[in-house]
């Protein structure tokens with residue numbers, strides 16, 4: 001079993017095609033939409049986490065590309081401005097998946113991007129406005 | 136074996152003083168015993184860096200030509216007090232901007248000044264015989280100001296609450312967003328590094344104590360507002376909930392943006408992270424015993440902020456070691472925790488202060504006047520009752 005995070009760009013005409021449905025039905029994959037910005041008639045974006053056997057994922061990606069989508073590995077969407085951050089730790093109190101945590105020894109802030117579900121709780125909580133979410 | 140302030144200062148002056156941070160001292164005491172540590176170490180440095188709403192600065196702008204008696208004053212659109220002499224003002228950290236609300240407030244103006252940025256000063260006045268100008272619109276930097284000093288009426292709270300929310304919706308508080316149904320717990324103390332937790336009975340910290348304020352050398356000016364020495368204490372004499380506080384003063388021109396950072400709490404308001412550090416002389420073994428306490432020895436009380444009343448229900452006590460572990464147990468439930476007070480910066484402050492004592496020969500003074508002590512009949516903070524003039 002593998003798990004990948006993909007950044008999908010939809011051409012305007014494709015915006016409503018149920019690609020996640022096909023990933024489940026035709027490729028037996030488990031897709032998880034982390035974030036989506038799709039409006040009819042406009043170019044859309046979706047941050048999609050997909051898990052399943054490696055070959056099935058590759059086939060799924062090929063299918064998405066055939067459908068006219070641009071597929072790339074998820075880029076750094078959450079950004080932490082270390083100049084602004086004072087390492088107070090408040091963001092760790094609202095991050096349910098534990099993507100943001102303080103190191104037990106050094107008390108430094110550690111961000112595990114793979115665990116982030118892009119809920120934006122930290123963006124709202126940070127008193128220094130040091131975390132931003134692009135896309 | 137007791138040491139006096141004079142003996143310790145003499146050692147600081149000759150460079151012989153042994154200075155450690157509270158964490159280093161606790162480690163030494165654990166290894167070699169409190170008595171040995173008390174003998175060997177002369178000064179223990181502390182530090183804390185958390186949001187401290189009761190902060191602000193006095194400014195004197197100098198006189199324009201023709202001069203103005205400033206009444207209504209804004210700095211980068213943040214209102215400052217017009218209630219002092221012609222060109223004096225006090226800017227409170229929590230004051231929100233008229234144009235940007237709580238995203239920019241008094242604390243942000245002060246941070247911008249410390250960072251050397253120009254701030255737009257606008258003021259209007261009544262126009263009098265001696266102050267004929269009625270309006271001014273100009274820019275000032277920290278260097279331009281005649282005086283600029285922090286005067287924070289309540290800083291460095293001796294212990295603080297742990298906040299949880301038993302309600303069924305998220306609430307935004309000055310302790311951050313609290314998730315519903317005990318979804319998280321936030322806390323705000325430097326624990327074992329916290330200045331007033333290291334000298335719980337205020338034996339060495341009082342009016343006139345020299346300290347570190349936002350990166351500048353400053354002083355304890357007075358007891359802080361809501362100072363409450365009679366708060367419940369544990370067997371070590373350490374308060375288990377918010378107790379003592381101090382008011383501090385320091386030159387803003389010597390402050391550093393590393394130790395003064397503006398903050399916005401969503402749905403609550405503006406505040407400022409302020410760095411405070413106090414050097415504590417190791418006078419005797421009693422004091423050494425509290426200096427040696429660790430996060431495992433210090434406790435805080437959990438309060439339910441889901442109940443928006445003056446007295447919030449207490450849900451038990453936890454140690455700072457438990458809080459720092461990432462989860463505590465409340466009413467049988469594992470609740471994830473997160474701090475608001477920066478431990479990394481608190482450590483930097485204690486280290487910096489250690490350098491001041493060792494390298495800059497920063498000496499200590501006994502309190503000119505003690506803070507109100509426990510069990511001496513100090514008045515407890517009084518509530519504000521809502522009543523009519525006739526009822527008085």
Ligand code: SF4
Nearest residue numbers: 085086088089091126
């Ligand atoms: S809440 Fe903001 S300032 Fe505090 S540690 Fe997180 S990112 Fe840094």
Ligand code: SF4
Nearest residue numbers: 095116117119120122
């Ligand atoms: S966006 Fe949500 S999951 Fe990601 S780091 Fe922030 S709080 Fe955690």
